[in-house]
Amino acid sequence: MSTTPNAVQGLNVLVAGATSQAGIAVVEALASESARVVAVGSDSTRLERALGHLKTVRLQTCDLTDGRAVDRLAAELRADGQPADGLIHLVGGWRGGGGIAGQSDADYEFLHRSILTTLRNTTRAFVSDLQQSRRGRLAIVSATAVDNPAADSASYAAVKAAAETWVRAVAQQFAADPEAEAAASVLVVKALVDDVMRAQQPDRRFPGYTHVRDLAAGVLDLFTQTAAGVNGQRVLLTN
16 A cells, blocks of 8 residues: 655655765655755765755765764764765675685675674664654665575675565564554665666676666655555565
């Protein structure tokens, strides 16, 4: 069951990992529907270069691996009258190769820190805002590798699985609150593709890949659905 077509209008939506191609697509889609977007990245120059053309978007630099910095960001947004109605977590990365024996500690620590630590920090800082919102939404992007892990990407799949588990736990908290209209969801892709990648490899077909614009549409759709309809759900976006 849907709510209104322009369900994000006037909502405060924070996009974590906003300078990636996926982040840019999601920020642009939200801004085009009149959401009040807070685009968060770790580098102010990259933020300005990627999203400076969107004058209604608030560009915010923050190290999301630093829990205290994330708490300060949440407090600052509340003080400015922008408590989060949405948290779209797109911080990620990939490392792999070499089979099980080749899954290095360095690669695992990188993945854990970039994917799971940032998710834990942002959800802990913003969960109360989402739970109190009239349409609070948390979304992450996960991978089909969780269902079909390969030896070369064991660390990646394991961390993604942990992130999904964390989101389901957030969903349980939302479901346990009879007053909440919040939902936590997992958007699942095989991999993402964008126009730059297609231009660089014009002969490649990218089978099963999800275009970042389709990911952005999937994010918007979460806000058009009832909380009960998407809370705790894995939404497959593969083509």
